[in-house]
Amino acid sequence: MAELPHGIRRVTLSLPTRPGHVHAYLLPGEDGWIVVDTGVGLPDAKETWAAELEQAGGSVAAVFVTHFHPDHVGAAADLHELTGAPVYQGVLDYAQCELVWGNPLWSERLLEWFQLHGAPPEVTGELVGQSAVYRPFIRYQRDPLLLTAGERLDGWELIAAPGHADGQLCLLKDGVLIAADHLLGRITPTVGLWPASRPDPLADYLQALERTIELAPRLALPGHGDPIEEPVARARELQEHHRLRLEEAAAALDTTPKTAYELSFALFGAELNPAGRRFAIAETLSHLERLVHEGAARRHEASGVVAYTAA
Numbered sequence: 001m002a003e004l005p006h007g008i009r010r011v012t013l014s015l016p017t018r019p020g021h022v023h024a025y026l027l028p029g030e031d032g033w034i035v036v037d038t039g040v041g042l043p044d045a046k047e048t049w050a051a052e053l054e055q056a057g058g059s060v061a062a063v064f065v066t067h068f069h070p071d072h073v074g075a076a077a078d079l080h081e082l083t084g085a086p087v088y089q090g091v092l093d094y095a096q097c098e099l100v101w102g103n104p105l106w107s108e109r110l111l112e113w114f115q116l117h118g119a120p121p122e123v124t125g126e127l128v129g130q131s132a133v134y135r136p137f138i139r140y141q142r143d144p145l146l147l148t149a150g151e152r153l154d155g156w157e158l159i160a161a162p163g164h165a166d167g168q169l170c171l172l173k174d175g176v177l178i179a180a181d182h183l184l185g186r187i188t189p190t191v192g193l194w195p196a197s198r199p200d201p202l203a204d205y206l207q208a209l210e211r212t213i214e215l216a217p218r219l220a221l222p223g224h225g226d227p228i229e230e231p232v233a234r235a236r237e238l239q240e241h242h243r244l245r246l247e248e249a250a251a252a253l254d255t256t257p258k259t260a261y262e263l264s265f266a267l268f269g270a271e272l273n274p275a276g277r278r279f280a281i282a283e284t285l286s287h288l289e290r291l292v293h294e295g296a297a298r299r300h301e302a303s304g305v306v307a308y309t310a311a
């Protein structure tokens with residue numbers, strides 16, 4: 001456990017896959033700690049949290065989930081059972097959480113999605129299988145208390161940060177942003193288009209970065225990696241990263257229709273494992289759809305396959 005400014009504590013939980021860890025944060029509140037994010041609900045999650053909370057001392061007043069990805073939501077029910085504290089989650093985020101983790105047919109839907117975007121049948125199984133690794137360890141809290149951006153939780157303002165996840169919420173108080181996966185220091189947060197996600201997640205993300213620049217936090221505490229000492233500069237870097245990526249995506253298009261699967265090789269290389277390819281396809285799609293919305297690309301659908309050309 002690390003001690004940070006403003007009495008905040010950071011709990012680092014290990015993950016079985018990259019990036020190998022996730023940070024949860026304990027925020028000092030009126031009636032006890034607000035625990036932000038939970039890690040994955042692995043068999044030892046309760047034990048790990050019991051030890052961390054004993055070290056922190058005091059009681060837990062609330063558990064807050066920033067977004068429904070396994071490493072953030074996965075042990076929410078464990079924390080609730082351990083502490084009795086209510087679990088809070090964003091309205092939109094909880095709807096997606098149910099849609100993905102509460103739906104036994106989600107894998108089928110994902111399989112169709114990758115086929116629609118050009119993945120050959122022999123690889124779709126691997127692409128989807130990888131995403132099922134965490135499924136047994138996602139112990140999200142059913143019927144949490146729902147919140148929306150603009151509301152407050154014990155003095156912390158909830159900030160909408162869509163892009164990486166449509167319904168992601170960050171927390172802001174006294175210039176400190178609990179950033180989850182909206183801003184990361186060394187790695188770039190993934191911004192993918194998935195089944196049932198908003199139509200143009202990259203536009204959402206670029207706008208959310210703009211809002212971060214306006215809010216001008218002095219410190220951002222991310223879900224992975226070190227604290228970000230210059231969050232505004234980092235938000236600008238991430239905008240620039242995507243501007244360059246959009247140029248690359250546009251340059252990869254011509255008059256021959258190409259699928260997101262094919263283009264993911266041009267944009268992210270050939271040397272990716274199935275997990276990497278899965279994110280590469282989703283991220284390629286978010287860039288292609290941004291180009292379509294900008295009028296720089298066209299989407300075509302024929303024989304159950306979506307492909308893109310230059311406009």
Ligand SMILES: [Zn+2]
Pocket residue numbers: 067069072164165181
């Ligand atoms: Zn995430």
